[in-house]
Amino acid sequence: MNTDKIRQDIRGLKDGKIFLNNAGSSLMPSVVVDSMIDYLELEEQMGGYEVANRNSEVLEEFYSETAKLINAKPHNIAFATSATEAFAKALSSIIFKENDVIITTADDYISNQITFISLQKKLNVKIIRMKNLPDNELDLDDLEKLIKEHHPRLVAVTHIPTNSGLIQDVEGVGKLCKQYDILYLVDACQSVGQMVVDVQKINCDFLTATGRKFMRGPRGTGFLYVSDKALKENYAPLLLDMRGADWTAPDDYILFDTAKRFEHWEISYASLAGFTQALKYANTIGMHEIEKYNASLSQTLRNNLQSSGFRVWDLGKHLSSIITFTGPEGDLDAIQKVLNDNSVFFSVTYKNSALIDFTRKNIHGIVRLSPHYFNTLEEIENVSAMLKESLA
Ligand SMILES: Cc1ncc(COP(=O)(O)O)c(C=O)c1O
Numbered sequence: 229m230n231t232d233k234i235r236q237d238i239r240g241l242k243d244g245k246i247f248l249n250n251a252g253s254s255l256m257p258s259v260v261v262d263s264m265i266d267y268l269e270l271e272e273q274m275g276g277y278e279v280a281n282r283n284s285e286v287l288e289e290f291y292s293e294t295a296k297l298i299n300a301k302p303h304n305i306a307f308a309t310s311a312t313e314a315f316a317k318a319l320s321s322i323i324f325k326e327n328d329v330i331i332t333t334a335d336d337y338i339s340n341q342i343t344f345i346s347l348q349k350k351l352n353v354k355i356i357r358m359k360n361l362p363d364n365e366l367d368l369d370d371l372e373k374l375i376k377e378h379h380p381r382l383v384a385v386t387h388i389p390t391n392s393g394l395i396q397d398v399e400g401v402g403k404l405c406k407q408y409d410i411l412y413l414v415d416a417c418q419s420v421g422q423m424v425v426d427v428q429k430i431n432c433d434f435l436t437a438t439g440r441k442f443m444r445g446p447r448g449t450g451f452l453y454v455s456d457k458a459l460k461e462n463y464a465p466l467l468l469d470m471r472g473a474d475w476t477a478p479d480d481y482i483l484f485d486t487a488k489r490f491e492h493w494e495i496s497y498a499s500l501a502g503f504t505q506a507l508k509y510a511n512t513i514g515m516h517e518i519e520k521y522n523a524s525l526s527q528t529l530r531n532n533l534q535s536s537g538f539r540v541w542d543l544g545k546h547l548s549s550i551i552t553f554t555g556p557e558g559d560l561d562a563i564q565k566v567l568n569d570n571s572v573f574f575s576v577t578y579k580n581s582a583l584i585d586f587t588r589k590n591i592h593g594i595v596r597l598s599p600h601y602f603n604t605l606e607e608i609e610n611v612s613a614m615l616k617e618s619l620a
Contacts, residue, residue: 229513229521234602237509245571246607251390251418251550251598252575254444256502257509264446264502271498280497290500293507294451297515298416298435299426304459306452306490307500311417312339314436314452317490318413319343319382320466321458326352328381331374333357333366333396334584335389337415341583344384356380357584364543368400375408382411387425388418391582391594393526393542393550395419402431411458417441417450421510422549422600423519433458439499442549442600445506449499454487464489518601522549525599525608532612537619538563541594552577552594555619563595566618572597572611 235241240255247255270279280287291302308314330344334357347353356374359367366385374380383405387398398414405412413434416425421442427435432455439449454463464472464483472489473481483489510518526549533553534540541552554560560576567574578593579586586592599608 248597250600267498290504303486306487308450311438318434321463329378336386384413386415393547394544395546445503449503536616
């Protein structure tokens with residue numbers, strides 16, 4: 229990991245800030261921004277259609293780079309404008325009937341939970357959340373029992389929640405879904421770009437991710453992975469457009485073969501070009517390297533905070549590069565002040581975004597720090613020291 233070189237590639241780091249909000253929206257490498265500017269300038273000269281035609285091969289690299297990142301094939305990948313769009317499109321391809329069951333987790337993302345509740349309200353679909361073990365890991369025995377009892381239409385799991393450092397056992401869930409032939413959707417929005425995500429190991433039918441977080445791409449980008457099995461079984465968005473099918477007769481169409489059928493025809497090609505550069509950047513460093521580096525930074529930060537007297541709320545055996553904490557009495561204000569005063573970029577999550585988790589933990593919010601591979605150990609020690617001092 230050549231951190232010096234990586235930091236030189238970030239124009240946004242030049243003014244001395246310590247950027248620890250990669251779970252929110254990271255800093256893009258300059259090559260990402262430059263490629264978008266270049267692309268837009270071409271559109272300014274030639275119009276968008278002509279530029280897309282002339283660059284069709286380069287634009288296809290989005291699919292091969294994404295496939296490389298998650299161990300899939302290019303035909304399994306669809307571009308999306310966000311993780312939420314990818315998630316909604318995947319869900320819309322499942323024709324739910326009254327009393328169908330969705331099994332999910334207490335730690336799934338707020339928008340996913342709201343979508344499930346919407347399906348519950350509108351279609352009378354049932355939501356069941358599998359139990360957690362005392363150490364906060366998913367209770368896979370409970371999941372197996374639930375699968376046998378309810379024959380769910382879908383199992384949906386968020387790999388890494390937005391509001392805690394937990395890494396959920398998506399591979400363990402995937403084994404059960406395969407064994408019982410249940411459709412399986414994984415929200416990998418916070419894990420893609422942060423750690424190795426391998427769809428062959430996870431064994432999912434759908435996987436969703438965003439561009440702007442640990443992937444370090446631009447806003448308005450993301451992707452959806454669709455397995456060969458789901459493609460063969462003709463899963464496609466409910467509201468399909470001409471990107472997804474060939475109009476073959478006044479009342480008929482033929483679905484296209486690849487996951488592109490999950491895209492909409494119109495997207496921002498400049499954003500796609502920028503995201504492709506971000507994917508290339510991560511693939512060139514290598515996700516194993518990135519994961520190892522991130523694990524060591526986050527462990528140091530967590531240990532420092534704990535030994536200074538902060539309450540760290542990341543419960544689970546496997547923890548991510550998301551560190552959530554409060555003051556000893558659950559307070560957030562003093563922490564925010566010291567971070568703001570020292571140009572440390574961070575975020576705060578309140579209970580409405582993590583209703584079940586924060587009710588269980590009896591807290592109203594947390595401060596979230598999310599280091600990434602361009603951060604240095606020195607930055608982590610500096611932030612730890614300034615926070616420790618604020619408690620003195
Ligand atoms: C776990 C998780 N899933 C999904 C999303 C939604 O991503 P997007 O805003 O790109 O739709 C987020 C955003 O914070 C997230 O943390």
